[in-house]
Amino acid sequence: MVLLMKKSKGGFTLIEVMVAIAILAVSLTALFNFQSNSVIASARAEKMGIATLLAREKMALALIELEDAIKAGESLDEKSEEGTFDDEVYPGYRWVLTVRKIEIPPPPLPEGGEVDVVQSVLQMITESISEAIREVRLKVYWRELEDQEEEMEVVTHMIRNRTGTGKQTTVTSGNIPASTPPASTPEPAEETSPREGEGN
Template identity: 30%
Template sequence: MNLGLKRDHFCHLDTANGKNGFTLIEVMIALSILSIALVVLLGLRNQGITLAARSRHIIEATLLARQKVTEVSAEGFPELGEKKGDFGTDFPQYTWRQDVVQTPFNVVREIMLEVFWQENNREVSLAVTTYLFDRGTKARSLAPISES
């Protein structure tokens, strides 16, 4: 089937002076568009790498915080006060701070745990708050602490 079109109609462009090819301005515009697209794509790639590293830190910090809360609850009813520490040689880039405060109920303690790490030369943290009930003392009531 012949549509009456010659192959030359698709392969060559006529310029203003009658010669085949692209003009310099067409080449410059094409290169400009290509370079802008490449810069945008490289920027997105770098942003993706940064976000992947940040999400890895957040996941690790969340798991470490969960581990620390489990340790605290396994030790029994915690004493009031603040403690600090690290996660040993397995996770040397992370540190933690635990603050145990009294709640209005004498058998409940609030544990605020914060995990810290360095990211882009600044300290970043993830905070977790939980409450522990004193299961060892059955005689205590859930009545609020009296102010005397």
């Protein structure tokens, strides 16, 4: 009787083995899920970084073309273009570029409904501003999964100033900073030497 009790205390029961296997299975499942999510997040961050660089490059080229058109005296017509990037280096990435006129609503009419001088001047100003501003909108698309497409959008405004050159101001961006024109450096003043006979 004593020998049987000692043998039973020396091993594991079937229930203990099943509980241990269940705990191990749950732990491995959680570990695999965490590892899988980490891989997906890393791949997504890499693709988003590539999309940011591609959007930066494409927007810079578009702004250069628009600024060259402004300097040449051409009108900035509304347009929509689309295309793909290098399929060998960046497969699955495509872009859509739209340039449109900014429509500024006219000022409201006075209570009598008659257009006075101030009203007509304000209307001329709004029309002039609308003609001078163009919205440049760029969208970059890429595929996260086979049936899921992500996008990044960048919006910039091109302004035709009096000198005929363009300035851009990024109002919303997909991790693309706004470009600021460099500040002009004043030229040094010429030194003048005193003439002969002056002074004293």
